[in-house]
Amino acid sequence: MSLGYQAIGWNRTKRIYDTVLVAGLVLYLVVFLGIGSLVHPNATAETLLIRALGTAALLLLHVILCIGPLCRLDRRFLPLLYNRRHLGVTMFVLASAHGTFSIFQFHALGNLNPLVSLFVSNKSYTSLADFPFQALGFFALLILFLMAATSHDFWLHNLTAPVWKRLHMLVYVAYGLLIAHVTLGALQSEASPLLVAVLAAGLTTVTALHLASAAVERRNDRDRAAASNGYIPVCNVDSIPEKRACVVSCGGERVAVFKYGGRISAVSNVCQHQNGPLGEGKIIDGCITCPWHGYQYLPDSGASPPPFTEKVPTFKTLIVGNQVFVHPSPLPPGTRVEPTMIQRETPIHEPGVTKNA
Template identity: 60%
Template sequence: MSASYKAILWNRYKKMYDWVLLGFVLIYLLLFISITLVANPEVTQETLIIRAFGSLAILLLHIILMIGPLARLNSAFLPILYNRRHLGVTMFCMAAIHGIFSIIQFHSLGNINPIVSVFLSNTHYESFTKFPFEAFGFLALVILFLMAITSHDFWLHNLSPRVWKTLHMMVYVAYTLIILHVLLGVLQFETSPMFFSLLGLGMTSIITLHLISGSKEYKKDKAIENVNGFVRICSVSEIEEKRAKVVCLQDERIAIFKYDQKISAISNVCKHQNGPLGEGRIIDGCITCPWHGYQYLPHNGSSPPPFKEKVVTYQVKVIDDEVWVNPKPFAEGTTLEPAKIIN
């Protein structure tokens, strides 16, 4: 968290993350170029650049789309999620190099604007095998560009979390466009089943991980016993110290934290990027989001000064060692007395 905007809030972990990412990019490009030159010595430099950066962008995009569900299934992946923005911007840069070189190579020598040529040089929109696949790639690149330039908390704050999140969920539209771009483009000319298999493996992995993660979330949505407006959640012992149990009541996710012989409940949705507060823990007396470290006081859902983020809070009772929650939320930042745990 920061009280003012900076281009990048560098720390030791972010620097290490970016060095590892840079190393991965360089090693991949070196291997791809070396293997391609050995297998096809007659390949042109332009084609080599286009294919190397295009394939790297697709690989990075698959990794990015897997990080979310993997982090929900296993907290060991949270460190990768923490700096996912840098991964996303890097992926866009690789895709941009691929796209720019493709436009220069195939559309810059004509009589019309190269961008217009992407859509008009091939007009077989009615054909599957001859479809102008470059149009899909261009539209995907536009989406990735919008995501890359708004990958900063300045835009998150000024666009509002809801609008910002909606924009960045467009990554799934971009992914679909890229898959169509590849299927209707380069794979039309490949005879080896390896390329189809790799693309199919990537798509299957993403879909499977999202389904498994979604199934895990669905199992949390089953609190039912209701007495005088309060819903029985679980026994006190089921919640780990300084951790939370997440439930869904009236279509809202609630994080119920146990700490210092007390129980408090707040919204499970972080104001920063809608991160899952209930998957974090209490550090220095504050509920800490596992995604980017945003913090909230458990008894009022407010970030400690000078920060201004607030989430809704919920009434909690402990009766006979059972935790009960009223699903009616109080206004963001409302102070509520924590329920005392009596041994």
């Protein structure tokens, strides 16, 4: 969290993250170029560099697409999510270098403008074998540029989180275009089945992880029946770890129910920064801390501690016996709700229902 915008909000974790990223990419490029020169001794240095940059960008894109569902399935992957935007910008730099070198090598030496040549040199749009695959890569790169250019919090704030999120969901369109770009391009001239196997494995992994994550989300999104006074039973007190949350669906909205210091509070599960899942975070220094980028909110009011101004909706709660109930109607963001105290000796009965003698 910050009161002003910085080009990059550096800290020790981000420096380590980016150092490992750059070191890994340099190692990959060196190994790829070395092996490529041995396997394809007749290939030019420019061709090998184009292939190295393209495969590095595509590999990094697969990693980026896998991080989200992996974090949904296992919290141990959350450190990878913390600086995912740096992965995305790095991937765009690799992809743009690949595209720039490709346009220069294949289109810059003719009489036409290179970009014009890209679209008119091959007009076989009705042929699967001869399809102009470079155009697919161009449009994918255009999407990646829009995402990289708007990755900063300045654009997130000014575009608003919903618009920003929809824009960045175009990564799946770019991914589809790039899979088609490789399938209709490199695979057409590749004699070895290795590239086919690697591409199929990547596509299968991304698809499987997203389906598994979606199945988990569907289970969490099942609405529960309300009691007579409108409150919805969501979970047992003992099922919520201390300073953690139980995420449930109430009235079609995900709610994070936190337990801390003998109290229960409920807030919207959606962080105001990038729609991160607050319920997958924990309470640190008395504040709900988003697991994605560390944005914090007071559990009883859903407001960020001063001088910050972010706010999320809150929900009324009550406890009957060992059962936690949440009212499905959200209160305005930042509205303080008195936390429900955990009292072990509370008589067990349904809220709003009189128990007959």
